[in-house]
Amino acid sequence: MAERILKYLSENDEVNSLKLAEIFNEDHQKVVGALKSIQANGDLVIAEPVSEKNIELTEEGKLVAENGSHEANLYNLVPEEGTPQADLMKLPNAKVGFSKAMSNGWVLVDKSANPPLVKRKVPQIEDLVQEQLKLVASGDHSKLTDKEKADYKKRKLIQEIVVKSFLLKKGPEFSLSLQKLETDLTSDMLTSGSWKNLKFKEYNFDALGAPPSSGFLHPLLKVRAEFRQIFLEMGFKEMDTTNYVESSFWNFDALFQPQQHPARDAHDTFFVSDPQRSDYFPEFYLQKVKTVHSKGGYGSQGYGYNWKLEEAQKNLLRTHTTAVSARVLYKYAQMPRLIRKKNFVPLKLFSIDKVFRNETLDATHLAEFHQVEGVIADYNLTLGDLIGVFAAFFEKIGITQLQFKPAYNPYTEPSMEIFCFHPGLDKWIEIGNSGIFRPEMLLPMGLPEGVVVIAWGLSLERPTMIKYGFNNIRDLVGPKVDLEMVQKSPICRLDKIK
């Protein structure tokens, strides 16, 4: 094809690529493809982009061109003696057909009859609409007046399209043949020095690449990747959240949640039946947790109840990733070198993973979801720091308007619910929960007094639903998910809202 184009140009001064496609009886796209490979060889051909407006038939327009206009079809159905209007109106497209046939003066309504009859007003008609649309179909629309074009456009019978093509002329390096371009620089070419005389194909950085046949990332994973990137940019390290099964001890007790706390109830928590219990706990720490719950300490009076090991041993599907934060903070507190007062190494941690709650399922709730959690430990942190970190974190995901509402968590004091203004939905929505971990949680772990830990958590599903415009969580997670949606969803960018 490329050589045919060059030959044609050697005999003619210029030609449009659309015209060439017609002459060669080939697809225009193929001509353009061949043109690109000629251009890769150098300035053999000059190609000026041309864009022209054209009109073409819509799907409905094609039907009319083939079978006649709605008004003509209606007229043809009206018998000599007339027909009841109600019967006529049952036919497809009768409404448009009738009103056009009336305004063309083709039919009339005889109201003296009962029921009223539609009758022919003229003995014969000419279906100009069909004739003109046939012309458009054959590529000639010069006979249509602007008014007619506007009318057919309004009736959605034709549509305007922009046709892009190229005007081709000989270029300064014009030649009749193409040199084969090298795509690889080989060691042979280097040792023999032949590369000096060879022409190399240019990289096409715009190439789309072969579509992968599998391995598409689900939108949730795309948003997770974006959140992870933000945490990493802000200097956070990722916690290992690979164990979904936790003991009640780490999920609740370590977090100073009393054993009668309603969240432990089977209504909210999925308990594991096999293995039902965990046996190993760091004994020294366990005793401290027991004491702080039952008797208090560190300036707290505790809850004053009889803390039971059996309750703490119960295995469950973790209800929040804060269980992992507790484990990691405890481990950290066991590393004396890192937590020594004068050179305490501050911690910035995050995790994004699944949690499980036995909730009533509805359009926005499932029994499992992902939590995005951030934790910072250092001396002298305040609520102001917590708010400042949020401002920075949420700005990176495009949320700039934040509001906080006092809340209650057994393990944080103070606690704040985080709301953001969503310009798309035009309202304030709750996106997360946060707070400063209580001394009753941190001091039994062995963290030095004075170390403050601020933390927050949000769901991954909510921003994903907002970002991708889902109203029902079942469209995003579960057996009803449309796999094509997964393949077609674009990369998520949590762009800044200006």
Ligand SMILES: N[C@@H](Cc1ccccc1)C(=O)O
């Ligand atoms: N764990 C809390 C979120 C949270 C994390 C850290 C601090 C405060 C709150 C929840 O499940 O909602």
